[in-house]
Amino acid sequence: MPLKIEIKTGDKIIINGAVMENDGPTAKFLVHNRCAILREKEVMAEEESNTPASRIYFALQCAYIFPHKKNEYLELFGKYVQDYLTASPSSGPILDKILEEVTHDRLYQGLRAAQKLLEHEGQLMAKVQDTIEPLEPSGTPDPE
Known part of the structure; x- marks a missing residue:
């Protein structure tokens, strides 16, 4: 079809x-x-790949678009996935889905799943932003 x-x-x-x-x-x-x-x-443009999840997406996108360099980009992709999983264990199910697609050479479906990782990362970053308290200026430092 x-x-x-x-x-x-x-x-x-x-x-x-x-x-x-x-x-x-x-x-x-x-x-x-x-x-x-x-x-x-x-x-995703290369300059947009400035977060851990976006680096995963970009490496996978390049593996999909440039098959002559597929192995090189998939190696980078694998490194980024391991680093991300170490830093964010809550992303495990999403990463498992991405890896399942990539393992079966369904890179486009892997990219679709990676879009969910970008959303997940955005949600995590929003939570972190909500918990950060702004620093109050403490006045003039004491000269000693």
Whole structure:
């Protein structure tokens, strides 16, 4: 069964590493074979990968888009996953789902699961922010 894709004017899509932009009216097409496809909203730029979960997502995204460097990116991905699990054991079930997909070479599904990890990380960061009390200035330090 082919994959039906609709791209609105100005939207970008990556297919097998090639970035394409729709320069006309809404485009619709069918993809009949297996290939790496990411919509613009699913793509993370390297400069956006500045948190532990986003590094996991970015490494997996690169493994998916650039199959000639897949092993290199999956090695990085594995390191980031281990580091994340050590720092955040509560993320274990989400990481297990991501790893299950990656182990079965379903990298796109792994990326979808990694989006849940990004959400989880955001929730953890919000909780931490809620518990931090602002520092009050203590006045002028005593010169000794």
